[in-house]
Amino acid sequence: MDLLRFATAGSVDDGKSTLIGRLLLDSKSIFEDQLEAVEATSRTKGYDYTDLALLTDGLRSEREQGITIDVAYRYFATPKRKFIIADTPGHVQYTRNMVTGASTADLGLVLVDARQGLTEQSRRHAVILSLLRVRHLVLAVNKMDLVDFDRATFERIRDEFAAFTARLNVPDLTVIPISALQGDNVVTRSENMPWYDGSSLLHHLENVHIAADRELRDVRFPVQYVVRPKSDEYHDYRGYAGQVASGVLKPGDEVMVLPSGLTSRIAGIDLFDREIEEAYPPMSVVVRLEDDLDVSRGDMICRPHNQPDQSQDVDAMVCWMTKEPLRPRQKLAIKHTTRSARAVVKDVQYRLDINTLHRDADTHELGLNEIGRVRLRTTQQLLTDPYEQNRVTGSFILIDEATGVTVGAGMIN
Numbered sequence: 468m469d470l471l472r473f474a475t476a477g478s479v480d481d482g483k484s485t486l487i488g489r490l491l492l493d494s495k496s497i498f499e500d501q502l503e504a505v506e507a508t509s510r511t512k513g514y515d516y517t518d519l520a521l522l523t524d525g526l527r528s529e530r531e532q533g534i535t536i537d538v539a540y541r542y543f544a545t546p547k548r549k550f551i552i553a554d555t556p557g558h559v560q561y562t563r564n565m566v567t568g569a570s571t572a573d574l575g576l577v578l579v580d581a582r583q584g585l586t587e588q589s590r591r592h593a594v595i596l597s598l599l600r601v602r603h604l605v606l607a608v609n610k611m612d613l614v615d616f617d618r619a620t621f622e623r624i625r626d627e628f629a630a631f632t633a634r635l636n637v638p639d640l641t642v643i644p645i646s647a648l649q650g651d652n653v654v655t656r657s658e659n660m661p662w663y664d665g666s667s668l669l670h671h672l673e674n675v676h677i678a679a680d681r682e683l684r685d686v687r688f689p690v691q692y693v694v695r696p697k698s699d700e701y702h703d704y705r706g707y708a709g710q711v712a713s714g715v716l717k718p719g720d721e722v723m724v725l726p727s728g729l730t731s732r733i734a735g736i737d738l739f740d741r742e743i744e745e746a747y748p749p750m751s752v753v754v755r756l757e758d759d760l761d762v763s764r765g766d767m768i769c770r771p772h773n774q775p776d777q778s779q780d781v782d783a784m785v786c787w788m789t790k791e792p793l794r795p796r797q798k799l800a801i802k803h804t805t806r807s808a809r810a811v812v813k814d815v816q817y818r819l820d821i822n823t824l825h826r827d828a829d830t831h832e833l834g835l836n837e838i839g840r841v842r843l844r845t846t847q848q849l850l851t852d853p854y855e856q857n858r859v860t861g862s863f864i865l866i867d868e869a870t871g872v873t874v875g876a877g878m879i880n
């Protein structure tokens with residue numbers, strides 16, 4: 468069945484937990500006993516309604532105490548589609564989690580409180596989603612019940628957001644007025660907002676067209692490890708394991724291994740229990756070649772006439788995720804596909820002002836949660852594509868060598 472991955476974003480108390488609870492409840496992905504527990508807790512707290520946020524808050528408190536759990540993933544399904552929600556917390560200090568959750572999302576769902584309208588956080592999230600090339604964006608204007616389902620309030624927020632995203636790379640924007648608490652326009656169209664003629668949120672999630680977003684053109688297969696069983700039974704076996712980043716691989720295809728530039732043909736493609744005729748993203752497979760080439764971890768299998776760039780100079784948009792600022796001459800570890808290297812910061816060309824989208828070229832550092840254009844020099848060649856063309860080979864993470872903590876995420880220009 469078709470799968471949609473989406474990431475939620477919003478400021479604290481915009482109603483993300485309530486909305487996710489509502490989606491799980493109305494799509495019947497909640498078990499009776501869970502619902503009873505939530506109803507009981509809501510009663511003990513003296514509420515006259517069922518606090519659906521309680522459903523999602525169990526994991527939440529655990530997450531906020533520690534930094535180890537980055538993103539909570541939740542699953543639900545309707546007869547039309549399966550869904551994976553990357554639920555990221557709203558506080559500004561969790562921007563890194565938002566980047567993590569959104570990096571694999573097909574769709575980004577930004578929530579705002581109708582009473583407050585857009586905040587700096589909503590703009591920041593829209594910018595991050597567009598930088599991460601999340602092609603489908605939904606703005607859910609929540610708590611419409613608290614503004615008497617007022618059309619003008621909704622339209623003001625909608626127009627302001629549309630004007631802001633017009634300057635970003637957002638090919639598909641949908642704005643929906645909802646009440647997560649009461650369920651208006653979440654699963655079914657609301658009778659309280661007859662002036663709204665669009666679809667409900669769930670209807671939109673079920674029908675948004677994402678098949679065309681998949682990267683099937685450029686063959687990119689970063690080698691994760693070389694499989695060479697020791698046992699006698701398989702002593703001739705040699706294969707290259709990894710996850711297909713993009714493109715379609717088939718037995719018989721002529722391929723090139725980078726950086727060596729040697730060519731061969733695909734002899735076969737294996738899963739753990741059988742051979743297959745075709746591999747495409749995001750499948751994890753073992754590729755066997757007809758010739759015995761010297762291939763190692765971090766190498767890339769591609770087609771001879773369609774190769775990624777090979778360079779030690781990286782020009783990228785970087786989202787910085789730690790207190791200590793990113794500075795020129797700083798040394799970091801860089802992880803790009805299956806390759807690890809070291810990098811030195813050559814310069815910060817500009818910092819992006821999240822509110823105005825102005826490029827501030829006078830600062831040469833990036834602080835916590837800031838985004839800017841950075842040039843790096845790496846110790847090893849990287850095999851890259853522009854992020855715009857390939858979300859896997861176009862992205863990397865920066866790691867503090869002393870602590871092993873991920874401190875930056877980069878999208879190659």
Ligand SMILES: Nc1nc2c(ncn2[C@@H]2O[C@H](COP(=O)(O)OP(=O)(O)OP(=O)(O)O)[C@@H](O)[C@H]2O)c(=O)[nH]1
Nearest residue numbers: 479480481482483484485520557609610646647648
């Ligand atoms: N009236 C009304 N209240 C809502 C609505 N959605 C959420 N709320 C309330 O707003 C408060 C915050 O909702 P949450 O779902 O916990 O918000 P959140 O965005 O998940 O907040 P964090 O978990 O802190 O990130 C709760 O008291 C909800 O009951 C809505 O559509 N209408």
